Amino acid sequence: MGDMPTRLAKKTLTRKRQTYWLTSGQMFPETEGFLVAIQDRVIPTNNNKRFIHRNLQQSHKCRYGCQDPETIQHVTGNGL
Numbered sequence: 001m002g003d004m005p006t007r008l009a010k011k012t013l014t015r016k017r018q019t020y021w022l023t024s025g026q027m028f029p030e031t032e033g034f035l036v037a038i039q040d041r042v043i044p045t046n047n048n049k050r051f052i053h054r055n056l057q058q059s060h061k062c063r064y065g066c067q068d069p070e071t072i073q074h075v076t077g078n079g080l
Contacts, residue, residue: 038072046070 022032037043047069050060062070 038076041072043072045072045075047074 021027021035041048046058046063047060048071049055049058060069062068062074068074
């Protein structure tokens with residue numbers, strides 16, 4: 001999937017269309033901040049807690065019972 005700058009560089013859409021939601025002023029600042037945190041992969045998923053924060057006691061499996069690693073892509077369905 002890649003990070004946001006890498007995806008913007010692919011030119012599948014124009015930069016203006018890809019970043020419209022950031023410049024349109026049509027959402028609450030809290031919502032915008034949450035979406036940017038998701039893009040930056042800093043939302044505390046189990047995978048993030050285990051491998052980024054080095055909490056080796058934490059399971060990296062999805063908290064909803066499946067055996068896949070709980071990543072942002074898995075939770076949002078983008079990694080399927």
